[in-house]
Amino acid sequence: MSVEVYLNKGIKEIITEFPEVEQILDEYDVGCGACGEGLCLLKEIVEIHNLDDDLEAELMTRISRVIYPEKEVMFPKRKRRSQGRKEIKYSPPMKKMVDEHVLIKRWLALIPKVIENLDLETEGGLENIYKGIDFIRNYADKYHHAKEEEETFKYFDENLDIIKVIRNDHVKVRAHVKAMLQAIKEKDKETLAEHLRAYSEILPEHIKKEDEILYPWMDRSLSTEQIGHLYSKFNEIDEEYGEAPKIHRDFIEKLESEYY
Numbered sequence: 001m002s003v004e005v006y007l008n009k010g011i012k013e014i015i016t017e018f019p020e021v022e023q024i025l026d027e028y029d030v031g032c033g034a035c036g037e038g039l040c041l042l043k044e045i046v047e048i049h050n051l052d053d054d055l056e057a058e059l060m061t062r063i064s065r066v067i068y069p070e071k072e073v074m075f076p077k078r079k080r081r082s083q084g085r086k087e088i089k090y091s092p093p094m095k096k097m098v099d100e101h102v103l104i105k106r107w108l109a110l111i112p113k114v115i116e117n118l119d120l121e122t123e124g125g126l127e128n129i130y131k132g133i134d135f136i137r138n139y140a141d142k143y144h145h146a147k148e149e150e151e152t153f154k155y156f157d158e159n160l161d162i163i164k165v166i167r168n169d170h171v172k173v174r175a176h177v178k179a180m181l182q183a184i185k186e187k188d189k190e191t192l193a194e195h196l197r198a199y200s201e202i203l204p205e206h207i208k209k210e211d212e213i214l215y216p217w218m219d220r221s222l223s224t225e226q227i228g229h230l231y232s233k234f235n236e237i238d239e240e241y242g243e244a245p246k247i248h249r250d251f252i253e254k255l256e257s258e259y260y
């Protein structure tokens with residue numbers, strides 16, 4: 001089969017045919033195995049991960065040796081628009097979203113304590129859990145995901161696997177939130193804890209995918225004009241939400257001082 005055919009194949013399919021490829025990708029910190037979806041095409045993976053020139057050449061040579069052990073085959077070099085991946089420089093709108101992730105990560109770090117202290121009987125206990133769910137729904141989902149799904153993604157083809165993977169995570173999160181609310185209604189602590197835990201397991205990987213892969217790739221793909229437009233849209237969103245993000249931040253700080 002030709003190089004072109006492999007470049008246009010999903011990575012999961014390639015790994016099934018050549019299991020060694022997964023380990024090679026891991027060595028270059030391209031954790032496709034951990035991604036869980038594996039829908040990206042080989043050529044997209046190279047494009048999206050934006051490795052240094054030398055590393056990319058080395059990686060592709062190693063993969064080609066696995067696929068074509070009999071002969072020396074070179075994958076074509078892709079055209080690139082930016083330098084190495086290590087120092088990620090975000091555009092202002094992407095930086096805004098990366099900064100919002102920081103508060104979401106602080107909430108994620110609190111979840112084991114939230115689970116430990118779950119209390120569906122007292123007013124104070126219920127208040128904490130409702131505020132936590134409010135943070136997930138209104139800060140992490142509505143306020144932050146509005147910037148992702150409703151503004152940024154519309155510049156890209158919805159059928160791209162990377163967009164589908166990210167959207168899929170958002171859908172999973174919403175399902176867990178629904179289940180959490182149901183569990184509170186039924187005073188079912190166990191189920192509530194289960195969904196909080198599942199949520200806290202999806203998010204770190206999700207944020208890493210966005211910070212390290214999705215946003216830098218989007219930055220490389222968008223024009224300066226598009227980035228400017230996005231930034232003014234984000235400012236409008238911030239204005240629209242007014243004090244709300246600050247109230248969420250205060251809640252996280254209150255929990256931190258309570259639990260640490």
Ligand SMILES: [Fe+2]
Nearest residue numbers: 148166206210
């Ligand atoms: Fe997201």
Ligand SMILES: [Fe+2]
Nearest residue numbers: 144148207210
């Ligand atoms: Fe995000």
